[in-house]
Every structure is written in structure tokens, then in C-alpha cells.
Amino acid sequence: MNEFxxxxxxxxxxxLRWAPDVHITYEIAVRAARTLEGFSxxxxxxxxxxxNGVAGLTPEARAGMNAYRGFSAVxxxxxxxxGKVVAAFSQRSLTPTAYFTNEGEALDWLSGQxxxxxx
Numbered sequence: 001m002n003e004f005x006x007x008x009x010x011x012x013x014x015x016l017r018w019a020p021d022v023h024i025t026y027e028i029a030v031r032a033a034r035t036l037e038g039f040s041x042x043x044x045x046x047x048x049x050x051x052n053g054v055a056g057l058t059p060e061a062r063a064g065m066n067a068y069r070g071f072s073a074v075x076x077x078x079x080x081x082x083g084k085v086v087a088a089f090s091q092r093s094l095t096p097t098a099y100f101t102n103e104g105e106a107l108d109w110l111s112g113q114x115x116x117x118x119x
Contacts, residue, residue, distance in 0.1 A: 004028050009039035013046050013110060014071065020053035026060035033068055040070075046110040047071040048103070051078035051086055062086070066093040073097070073113040075106035 005028075006017045014036045018024065036047065066089065074097040076087050087099030096113060100106040 005032050005035075007032065007035045007039060009036075009045070013048055013107070014039055015048050015050075017050040018052075018054045021055045022053070023056040023058075024054060024061045025058050026064050029061040029064050033070060037070060044070060044072050046073045046075070046113060048106055048110065049074060049076050050103075051076055051083040052080065054078075054082045054086070056082070057086060062089050066090065069094055071095055073110055075100060075110050077101065077103055077106050 004019050004022050004024075006015075006019075008015045016032055016036060022028070072095070074090070074093065074095055076083065076090060076097065076099045078084065078087065078099065079101050083099065087097075090097040090099070098106075098109055100109065
């Protein structure tokens with residue numbers, strides 16, 4: 001984990017966990033996306049994002065995240081107000097995106113998105 005996030009790939013699902021109290025800027029979002037690309041080995045994979053503890057998100061970061069096409073589907077997990085805000089803005093995303101309060105449900109949804117993974 002760096003100071004802003006932890007990233008990994010487990011069983012074909014990319015995972016991103018934001019650090020507590022992080023304020024996500026465009027630069028931090030780009031760094032996270034590039035880190036996740038390193039785990040994907042050229043494949044377009046589903047992404048599970050843990051939003052718990054996120055303190056804020058700049059408009060530029062939000063726009064960049066919604067426009068990014070490097071994931072086959074994105075499941076957002078949160079239980080606080082910031083998670084709900086991010087989820088509301090993600091409705092404009094070019095990638096299928098859904099919000100959950102439970103990781104198991106999020107993973108089930110990702111697996112139900114079919115074989116969208118591509119190289």
C-alpha cells in the first residue's frame with residue numbers, strides 16, 4: 001500500500017482499496033489506474049473498489065474515472081456518504097458500474113457481468 005491506496009489482482013478481479021481519509025485528486029486517480037494496469041497483464045478485467053474512508057474526490061478525478069475504459073466492469077463498495085456520492089456520479093461512467101454495501105454481493109455482480117475480460 002502506498003500512502004493513497006492499495007491495489008492487487010485476485011482470481012481475475014482487480015482490487016483497489018483507498019487509504020482512510022484520502023482526498024482523491026486526478027493525479028492520484030491516474031496513479032491508481034496505472035498501478036492496476038500493471039496487475040492486468042494487458043487484459044481488461046473487472047474492478048472492485050473499496051470506498052470506505054474516502055474523504056473527498058475532486059471534480060477532475062471524478063470525470064477521469066467516469067471516462068476511463070480500462071476495466072470491464074466496476075463494483076464500488078461503501079457504507080458512508082462519500083461512497084454514495086461517488087456511486088451517484090458513476091452512473092455517467094462508460095463502464096458498467098454498480099454500488100454495493102457488501103463485498104460478496106459486489107463480487108457476485110462482477111461475476112455476473114459475463115466474460116467481458118479482453119486483451
